[in-house]
Amino acid sequence: MNDPIENFWKMRLDELKVQLEKNNFEVFIVENAAEAGALVIENILPASGAKTVSYGGSMTMKSAGLHDALLLQENFEVIRPDEPGLSMEDKIERRRQGLLVDLYISGTNAVTENGHLVNLDMIGNRVGAITFGPKNVVILVGRNKIVPDLESAIYRIKEYASPVNAMRLDCKTPCVKTGHCEDCNSPGRICNSWTITEKSFPKGRTRVVLINEELGF
Secondary structure (H helix, E strand, O other), X not given: OOOHHHHXXXXXXXXXXHHHHHOOOEEEEEOOHHHHHHHHHHHHHHHHOOOEEEEOOXXXXXXXXXXXXXXXXXXOEEOOXXXXXXXXXXXXXXXXXXXXXXEEEEEOOEEEOOOOEEEEEOOOHHHHHHHOOOOEEEEEEEHHHEEOOHHHHHHHHHHHHHHHHHHHOOOOOHHHHHOOOOOOOOOOOOOOEEEEEOOOOOOOOEEEEEEOOOOOO
């Protein structure tokens, strides 16, 4: 076998695609972040007919170049929750507006081998949009987000994704200092709302782009 690692990940992603499709997600597999960005801009967005677009905080989305690419498009309005210079009140209002767009883009904290998306959110707009509101949802998933089961997903999120994101955001939480979830009562706690998305409803509303690369937290 020429490249066992490449073969391993091809099999893992193909297997996950089958499981996700059983759960009514529409699924794409791409080789890298650049391909993921091109797929969304050139294929998924035009096919959706979206006139309004928003997004959640996602390092995978930024790695795919979508954060900047969206602002260059002229065929739809982008609701920017992270536009520089906004007051906190305006940031919250933008997030509220983002729940009613035609298409919402996000990452996911974990995806189980049986095709369930698992997420933990601070404000709730990201998990809210994944669940209901936007007509279409696009989830970008680096291969490092794949876990065996729900228990593994929760462990990954609490013991890795959340502390790392808290560090990235310079939060004043215990996990920034310890590297572990302390189940804190900090005012800056970013771990407030859990969602488990077992199936897409309606069928095909949520499109999952599996990326054969390690991306995001």
